[in-house]
Amino acid sequence: MRKPRSLRTRLVVSSVALIAVVAAVISMVTTIALHSYLFSQLDTQLSDVARRAAGPAPPGVKNPPHAADLRFLTMGGQPLGTIGAVIPDDGGDDDIQRGGISAQSETTAGEPRVDARQLTREQTDALQQVSLDGSPHSVDIPHAGGYRVTSHPFDGGTLLVGLPTAQVEDTLSTLVVVEICVSAAGLAAAGIAGAASVRMALRPLRRMAQTAKRVSQLPLHEGEVVLRERVPEQDTDPRTEVGQVGAALNRMLGHVGSALAARYESEMRVRRFVADASHELRTPLASIRGYAELTHRGGEPVGPDTRHALSRIESESTRMTGLVEDLLLLARLDTGRPLKTRTFDLSPLVVDALSDASAAGPGHHWRLDLPDEAALVRGDAPQLQQVLVNLLANARTHTPEGTVVTARVRRTAGGGGVTVRIEDDGPGIPPETLPHIFERFARGDPSRSRAHGSTGLGLAIVRAVVTAHGGEVSVTSAPGRTVFTVHLPAPDSPALPTSEQKPAPEGKAPAADEAGAAPEGNSQAEHSFTTRR
Missing domain, CATH: 3.30.565.10 (Histidine kinase-like ATPase, C-terminal domain)
Incomplete structure (x- = not known):
């Protein structure tokens, strides 16, 4: 069976759990909003790159050379890892004729430059799965990672352009890590602050519990009881819920004290009555026994009925004398002599x-x-x-x-x-x-008879x-x-x-x-x- 938790523990756990839920909701909404915003920016950048790559040709040029031969991959204006592929109109079955990905390399002089590397067969197969509807699509390119790919027609074919999503994903991953760390730190701080706050808030209840505990340890079942224990006055403010409980507890203790005092006074009256009655009954009982014995010893003849009556009188007086002696002994013990x-x-x-x-x-x-x-x-x-x-x-x-x-x-x-x-x-x-x-x-x-004398x-x-x-x-x-x-x-x-x-x-x-x-x-x-x- 699970051990019951204290009220303080339940309050702190409930508060921390509520804060955790709020933090999780906020983090989730923030992550989703940033995800949408970053991918929207990436899609806008992707459209701009595609339009520039397949834009109108210069005067006197039939096809834009930077689109047909993927020269745009090395011209700048787009991030490293940009993918470009050409699907000619007469290629059939949407086969990619040329494809490349921009990458950085070094010249013989050690200076960086951007080159276009040819796509592998696996990578071109992945690009061929993209729908040519002009909308951005997410594609997982083998050995390159996640990409947003869009298509743009030009004179002589269709150009596929893809931008890597690694930077966006890194940003989102960093945000998630930051949110987890901040939420954990916030929950720890909330737990410590909540425990301290709840401890201070429950301090009046602890004082009431201590008062009730002291009352429970008093011997209330017998003897004179002076019930002086009360809830401190500072915990009886009727404007607060705790104060109302404290005031009610004080009223209850007052009623209990009055009832115990009345009970003790009633017991003392009964004890005094029993003691006085027992003491007073000893003399007449002794006289009855004496006269009964004297009648037995007399020389006057008595009938059998009279002898039986006298023996019963003597027997009952003896039994009643024992009862009176027992009552008197108990009364003396009750008075604490x-x-x-x-x-x-x-x-x-x-x-x-x-x-x-x-x-x-x-x-x-x-x-x-x-x-x-x-x-x-x-x-x-x-x-x-x-x-x-x-x-x-x-x-x-x-x-x-x-x-x-x-x-x-x-x-x-x-x-x-x-x-x-x-x-x-x-x-x-x-x-x-x-x-x-x-x-x-x-x-x-x-149901037993009184013959035993008990x-x-x-x-x-x-x-x-x-x-x-x-x-x-x-x-x-x-x-x-x-x-x-x-x-x-x-x-x-x-x-x-x-x-x-x-x-x-x-x-x-x-x-x-x-x-x-x-x-x-x-x-x-x-x-x-x-x-x-």
């Missing part, structure tokens, strides 16, 4: 999360693949543990029993951070769901937490293999967000030391899955 970060080994967190997942999903096969060296990251340990728990819970919830789920931890080559992969050999994620898998309340199976916020929390840590999360899925990949930057990476670190309580070891080894309570769970180093 600083993280309580520290440097720790991520491997123990993976061990703990996989232990909990194996206890919750004994029908799955859980595998662990850890590096030999410590996988150090810097971040908020509880939030990163929530990421691991959510990813493993997602694999457990949406795959059938017997599925193999593998958690792999690897240090990125070159010290670029740590990569965690949660892989399963389940049925995979539907292709239509894959692009929206990290959106809030996204569900791979909209809120549709688990993977949204994963992306929010990983992004807050300066990392990236992605997913690839096909039937038989689904992989969630989390990449966290190195502890000294500039991509990490600014954070706060609270000192550990006096007399207690830092949390990094606590995460260095798995708790004893998880030692039994570790035996239920395969660990590989």
Whole structure:
């Protein structure tokens, strides 16, 4: 496929091509006009020579001797190479009786003189092809070149006179060469001047393109956006076409900025509402669960219907509490609160999360693949543990029993951070769901029941937490293999967000030391899955 050309290139090429066409037309017309003019002059000269050669004889002379014996060829008044031939009236079949061509030679004293050389048989044969109608004709004479030949009757026969066209042809050839050289130089100059002119004319468009490019590089899809980019005032003159485009672009950027500001304000109101509502709902939900548990523990006998209703109240309050906690966590992450970060080994967190997942999903096969060296990251340990728990819970919830789920931890080559992969050999994620898998309340199976306890916020929390840590999360899925990949930057990476670190309580070891080894309570769970180093 041919690469598209820029507007500047197209304009310059179009201008040069137009100038080339005009130059070609002018050169062609000039050449044709000069050709006609020179040949007209040559024909006039040819007629004059023929009339002088076959003109009226001197008094007392029957035939003009200079016509009959071609003496005119050596008398001057015509250019060298002039051809003369006589066709007598009684020669029959228009045979040429005598023919000669003027040529220059030198005398014994070294002085130039004009002689008449006899025509060859081939040359006379060429002359015999000329029509004896008195009009000039172009003839190619062998070994002599192009000629203009005309016939003129005289007393006793017909005289053929020919003048060479070499000088006219040389003049036309010189003109063509000059036209080509001048046209080429003119086109080169036009191309350079056109490129400079078009470059200056398109400079406002380049400034607009740079403004649009800077706008396109802004993160307009989320957060507060202050759209200050505008086209320079010098490029917004409404009297010019470019200025009209610049003014329209500025108006559009103003409308977009207003829309983004309104969108951000609306998002902030929703976030504040979600955060406030989630915070306020925690207390009544805790009260509902407490009263339900208190009723279970009471000594008063209750019927089976009441016990079932109380268990459902307790179950739904637990599920709603999880939903409220997830919403509150997302709201806090959206507000950009600083993280309580520290440097720790991520491997123990993976061990703990996989232990909990194996206890919750004994029908799955859980595998662990850890590096030999410590996988150090810097971040908020509880939030990163929530990421691991959510990813493993997602694999457990949406795959059938017997599925193999593998958690792999690897240090990125070159010290670029740590990569965690949660892989399963389940049925995979539907292709239509894959692009929206990290959106809030996204569900791979909209028709599934709520018995699984999923809120549709688990993977949204994963992306929010990983992004807050300066990392990236992605997913690839096909039937038989689904992989969630989390990449966290190195502890000294500039991509990490600014954070706060609270000192550990006096007399207690830092949390990094606590995460260095798995708790004893998880030692039994570790035996239920395969660990590989």
